[in-house]
Amino acid sequence: MARKVGICAVAQTTFQRNKWDQRFQNMALEVLESLREQTGVDFSEKKGIGMSISCSDDVFDARTISDNGLTDLLGGHFGCEEKIAQEGIQALYYGLAAIRSGHVDVVLLLGHCKESQGQSRNMVTHLSFDPFYTRPVGLDYCVSAGLQAQAYGERSGITDEHLARIVVRAREKAAENPLLPDTERVTMEEVLASKYLADPIRELHAYPVSDGSVGMILAAEERVHEFTDTPVWITGVGNSMDRFFLGDRNLGANVALKAAAKRAYHRAGITDPKSAFDLVELSDQYAYQLPMWMEGLGLCNEAGGAKWVEEQGWDRDQVNLSGGMLGGNPLLLGGFVRAAEAALQLKGEAGTRQADKAKTALAHGVMGPAGQFHSVVTLKRD
């Protein structure tokens, strides 16, 4: 049996619209210093961090081998530094595997993204499409999400008003979150009057542009207590890839998310997901995704998303107490921040947004057009 892996510490910068006064190294350094202060961990050969996993993106950074700009502060100088180039939550997947394999005991995860740096994040996600067929059509993640929102909305009876309620609630939570100083409350009327980006998605239905950094220290079970008294255990991971061409997919059906969740639940030994989690952090890049992902994860009834919104199920199920991605985290780090927020809750370190008696949690990340790739992590404290 492979050994357990625990999250020892979590750190984040604030996430703001434009951190014009910092290059990404400055943001990442804030996170690193906080992690070291919390745990006392260093980069010494025998006892320190054995492997650092950067989560960054060459296109968002406009830099080939984006992690090369971070080597110095990742302890990569005569040390082991890797980079995942996927949704940031995948850093937990890789770190978990590395520790369970026996190769390393202590792993640093550090993600950064400055969505404000490029002229438009849609120009970046446009480049995810193939140059021959789907780029000329003009696709990017926002346009793709519009197609999915229509398909899902029709299936589950989601209306413009449902979407507005989701945004109002997310902004409410975000406004209470000190890490999101730029996100303000909005009213139903403001959301309903917000201009369309890709029908039915309105401007306020989309996650705000932001810059920031997030990190974690993971350790093998026998080393965890050197760094924390309140470890959070990674009990399950699972991810899945859907087909590329949107026309090949059933956009409203959550195919990849269901597969990802099934794997995570299997590994965590969870048979009834509805009762398994005290709190949930979902990557809701666009408002319609909150109920849709809840359905895909089996946390609310199939096609029951509209009802869940009407009942304000997010309060009962403690979903996205952080404000979620709609509160403002970068595309690349959405799932990573969700895992960080869930871990903070379980550690009892979530401050003003702290949930009651949370012992188990689920965190979720998504990448690609209309959720082509999903990744799920389940967490538990002692």
Place this chain on the structure above:
Amino acid sequence: MKKNRNVGVIGVGQSVFSSHREEVNQPEMIHEAVLEALDQAGMTMDDIDCVLHGNMELFEMVHQPDLWHTLGTGAFGKETLRVTTGGTTGATLVCAADALVASGLHDVVMAIGFEKLQEGHTTGGITNMADPLWTRKLQTGALTGMTATQLMDEFGEERAKRASMLYRITMDKHAMNNNKAHRRLGLEFDQAEDLAINSPPLVGELRMIHMCSQSDGTCVMIFASEKKARQHCKQPAWIKDHITVHREENFAIFGDAPVTTTHRYAAEKLFERNNIMDPRKEIDMMEMYDPSSWWGLDWLREFLLLEGDEHLEMVENGEIALDGAFPVNPSGGVIASNPIGATAMVRVAEAAMQIMGTAGDHQVPKQVNTALASGFGGTMWTVLTLLTRDLPGL
């Protein structure tokens, strides 16, 4: 280190490496190698639990390309992980695949290293590696003539130039046996002097003939747990150990102070923890990421912890030839084929094939029990992978 469980390489697939793959698009070129690897492992896509993908986005200007490439990788419905670390990407993918299988998360993992350099601007892509505020305005590509200068200072101009050209011609002779290799020039040893004068210079004494190619190509490897490996493969190549050593962002290696290379540092650590006292004797062959024949020559000394001019002698005596005492790069090496995101994986793949006995015309004529593969990238980054014929003890 105590490894949770053993991991074996059971299949390798490579597309043809070439500067001219305009007859296939990116997913199609990946698919070629995927099919070959599955075929070699005696598997279908249904047997694969997880697909790893790596390349460098800015070379082809595709963001998160594993999404589109799903058409060719077969990752639909699978777990995936995407890892990129520059030139070392292919080797890092091997490390990640090893972790995913050894951890018990997966029984069978497919790793895919890919690049289609023809579709972008390679030197521009490498220049963009530099900080946009500083060296991006000064740098042109990944070349330096410094190593040539150092070797000539140390061993005399004539001997150093000759040895680097002998190394180059030896690599070409190896590439001639490898029908996947990109550049197969048919060089002969009696051309050495002519080439040293007539090949156009790039930087200092680094000439075009010394330099690696820019290729299109894909490499795919299939990794399996001990149980699965034994079911599917008569002789897997087992992953004994690997080590990754990076270096800081700025090239602080110039000036008048001695430099510890990541290559030597990594080799010392790896050999120490695997009780290798005499690497030249205890390791049967090496497949090295040699971006130029000057570096290939110089790095032999670092990886094998050699002293004095032993590395020059190994080249001069033909020891590094396919049928020599310590064969280096039976594939023809990086000078012959360089699809960057795949390049470092091709090194491990070649070492694995030598152990598995599946290298065909470039199989070395002796039993390979232990093989070493190196990856290179970033600012003098190194990854070493040690593979064995016998199942490693846990």
Place this chain on the structure above:
Amino acid sequence: MTEKTTAGLVADIFGTMEARVIPDGVDGITANYGYIITGPNGGKWTVCVADGRVKVMEDLVKPDVTTTCAEDDWIAITLGKLDGMTAFSSGKLKVTGDMGLLVAAAGFFEKYQPQPAEVTVADIFATMESRVNPDGVKGITANCGYRITGEGGGEWTVCVAYGKVKVLEGIANPDVTTTCADDDWIAITLGKLDGITAFSSGKLKVEGNLDILSTAARFFKKYCPPSAGPEEAPEELIALKQVLSIPQTFATGPVMGHFLNALKEKKILANQCPECQRLQIPPREVCAECVVRCKEFVQIGPEGIISTPDVAYYASPDPLTGETRETPYCSCHFLLDGCKGHETMWHELKASDIPRAERGVRVRPVWNDTLTGSVTDIKYFEIIDD
């Protein structure tokens, strides 16, 4: 299909029939098949089948069935590019006489393989004017000389001006001259040998302006060997050419930003590690050796010595602008006053100083008139004359 390549092809199809007979296919058949092939290279033939043998005669000799067809269609049918039944249905192929006999004829012969005609260097140059790629020569004025050595060689000059190309025999005022063996030149033209590979291995030698040669690859459309008609060449696939860019605004941050601001005052700053005391140029947020924040700035230089000079003889064009800097240029690591060991600064040496670029030589920065807070505020370093 050009006249040159089809000439003789129809005659060759009939001429090789006797050698291509499939014994089982003609077994038990006795008939004369007449063919009228129209067009400048056409003619009349009769294929006589009897006793398991085949005899091909010129002209029509007592045919039992006569087929009439245009030469291009007949070649296409023979090469399998055009289905006989389709040709018949569409009226391209007309039949008179006993049509039933034709059904058996499909199995008479082995597939026809056109003889590969020899590719000659002379033909490659002779066809260049007809293969001009208008986009490729647009805006280019140059004479490219070619010395092709070996028996099939010769000398030619390809003159490009005003979007037109003229190929002259002999070398005439070339801006760049390429020397290459005949076999290698044919291999390069047919795409069997990569031009860069040939150049780097010394098989192809170049004198004069290399930049022109790099544009020459686009002057002409692909050369088709005489043996291969356009129908035979593999389909030429479309390549999508695009320049992709996303405008960026890079934040400099308090460390790099401070360094860049100092350049505006002609000051070069390093920052110092509080633990190992090393200087970093340019200043970075942390010391990679100690992984601690570096806050102290130290002014260095501006004079110093050359530590490692690298003379580059090539330059890549900027991926977005296409501009190429002049070569050779000297990329140098300078050890500025106040620095030691690896504490070097990377910049460029003045081009006219390259012949004197040696370790230990003293240098000073030359600043631009307008200072913007960029590393290129320093134009280059120059050698200080005593």
